[in-house]
Amino acid sequence: GPRDHLQSLNIPVVADLPVGDNLHDMVFVPLYYRIDNSSLIDPLPYFTVENLYNLYTSASGPLAHHPDGITYINTRHNQRGLDWPDSMIISVVEYFGDSLNGTVSQYIDNSQLWSDYWRPYVGGYYMALDPVLARPVSRGTVRLNSSNPYGPPLVDPKYLTEKRDFETILDAVRLTVYITMKAPISGVTVFPPIPGCQLCDKRYICDDYLRCHVRQLARSYYNFVGTCRMGQSGDNKAVVDSRLRVRGVSNLRVVDASVIPEIPNGHTNAATIMIAERAAQFITQHN
Structure with a gap:
């Protein structure tokens, strides 16, 4: 060392x-859209005999992977060329479940406000759109906390400390929100503001709200x-x-x-x- x-x-x-x-690590900012009309959801679109056979015999087919979609995008801050996208948008539709506990436990601050935010999602489906900063330039460190090899290390990821990283993920969030404000998505989803961030004249696209959203929810993508x-x-x-x-x-x-x-x-x-x-x-x- x-x-x-x-x-x-x-x-x-x-x-x-x-x-x-x-x-360094990828950073993502989750955007949660509630789907109040559950009749729009087919929870098992690929649950066929053929797909089950492929899954159990060769671990292949639609049932062998997580049901999400990935869109690569180039923001205006990309300095590597169009063949090296600097951001992604990952989309998935999921069932929330019948309990708030697991979800709310990740929010240490304002847990009651987050409980109120998530309560309408319970027992229903939601769409998660996750803009991802795929090529961060911010760099952090891992250091020893003591001479004890079994002790927890000191990890400082320094997420979004470089302005370019913040503006890149913000551009990806802007694009995602812009897409969801258009039909048909806008007609079947609800996008409530998160606790701690105020809307701007009821327009989610306003930068004050989006910047607050990024600061509140940016997190590790575990890479x-x-x-x-x-x-x-x-x-x-x-x-x-x-x-x-x-x-x-x-x-x-x-x-x-x-x-x-x-x-x-x-x-x-x-x-x-x-x-x-x-x-x-x-x-x-x-x-």
Whole structure:
């Protein structure tokens, strides 16, 4: 790890490396639309004999994946070109369930207001549209809390600390709300304002409300990467080399999403599996 950090905790330095730097993650802002007319929903559109057969025999077909849709978009802040979208909109229709407890428990502040917000959703369906910041430029850190290896780390993701990140996700939210204000979606959904944010002349598109919505609900999309980044030998920000070996340490590799230098604009699951497959090849070749 970083020499100064290790020494501050009286931990012997084996290798002075930027472990814990470059933490980044996708960020999403959920938009919840209540669907009051449940007759519009077909809860099992793919529940056929053929699809069941494919699911149980080969884990394939519509029933083998989560029933959501993904739309890639390029905002005006994208500096990587149209082939590298900087945002996504993920959409899914779900049944809320019969209890508020699990949902409201995630809101530490104003739990009563959030209970009132979610109560009309109970026992019905809703549409969740999640604008996602797919290529963040903000970078956070992971640090040790003590010399105890079993103690919880200090994680500072620094979400949206770069203005470009905030404006990018805000543009994705604007587009999502604009789409839902048009027919036919606008005629079958209800989009109540969230607690803590005030409407502007009953127009959700107004920036004051949307900026408040982003600040209130922006959260992790659970795709953390980068804290043991891979790089070339001359890269002083790299922890591992192209064969996943920790620089300056013998017989030690890192094999997980932390070696990814920059997050892909998609879920990291497939990339992490690929890294593990390559690691298996490297170890086999080494032995």
